[in-house]
Amino acid sequence: MKKTLIFLFLGLISCNSTKVISNSEKENIISELNYIFNIDQKYAGGPFDYLFKKHEKKEAWKIFEMMRDSVGLENQKKIKKIYSKYGYLGYDKIGKEYSRKFWITIQHADNDIKFQQKMLKELAKEIDKNNAERSNYAMLEDRIAINLNQKQRFGSQITYNKSGQAIPKNGLIDSLNVDNLRIKYNLPPFKEYYNSMTTDHFEMNKDYFIKQGMKEPKLYE
Incomplete structure (x- = not known):
């Protein structure tokens, strides 16, 4: 019984990596990725002006970082859900622009290094097929190295x-x-x-x- 369950689970993973995305699914994914990317970029800089007006600099940064972390965790949940259903989104599945928007949340998932490492392996497979941006691989590898307190390549x-x-x-x-x-x-x-x-x-x-x-x-x- 256990062997059957393991076989079925592996089958599901394999299917996800080659799953054909319908036009309606693609529209939904694009909408989701646009939302994720836009809010990610909104919190990519420093604290908003209204925070500095209400709080001292140190407190403004503390509040902003808490807000950014909360947004980052929500984005990760959405990206992980997309990945579990469709596999890694390379050019062939979603196009260059949205493949990068899929990647950006992975790049910023510093609280989950194992997830980043898993995605790096998946990204390497896509790079071998010329199905993802090579610079994304380099930046993710370096990001993981920094998160592990190691030197960069x-x-x-x-x-x-x-x-x-x-x-x-x-x-x-x-x-x-x-x-x-x-x-x-x-x-x-x-x-x-x-x-x-x-x-x-x-x-x-x-x-x-x-x-x-x-x-x-x-x-x-």
Whole structure:
């Protein structure tokens, strides 16, 4: 009896990975992914202005992070439900735009590393079939590494030093060959990306850096 149940369960997983999505199902999924993506991006930045007006900075951030975590958990539930029914949504099932919108919640599921690791394996299968964006794989792998307090391969996850310069969070596994990897996975060159992020960070915090005696961002040469 146990063997039969195991066989049926594995069969269901296999069917999900090749399940054909009807037009009506596709419309529902697209609507769901648009909602998930839009609310994810709404909470991707910092606290809303009204929070700063009502609370001190530290309290505003605390409240905002609680709101963001709640939204993230709800999004994860929806994505997991979609995955359990249809498998990983690659280009062939939902198109490039919505495949990425499916991925973004997985990328932000930092509270569930096992889920991220499972999705990384699924994403690898889609990459092998040219059925998903290679940069998504690189960023998810790096995200998992950071969540496990490990070094990154691609350097997609950044933090900033005291000078406001973007640096790879936790460091790189192989800094000499990082650009070769980045090119292979459709990521911009290291200096180009890190200088862009450094410049943006400087502009967002310009008053602070000017007070520190910095008139321009510290870029990689």
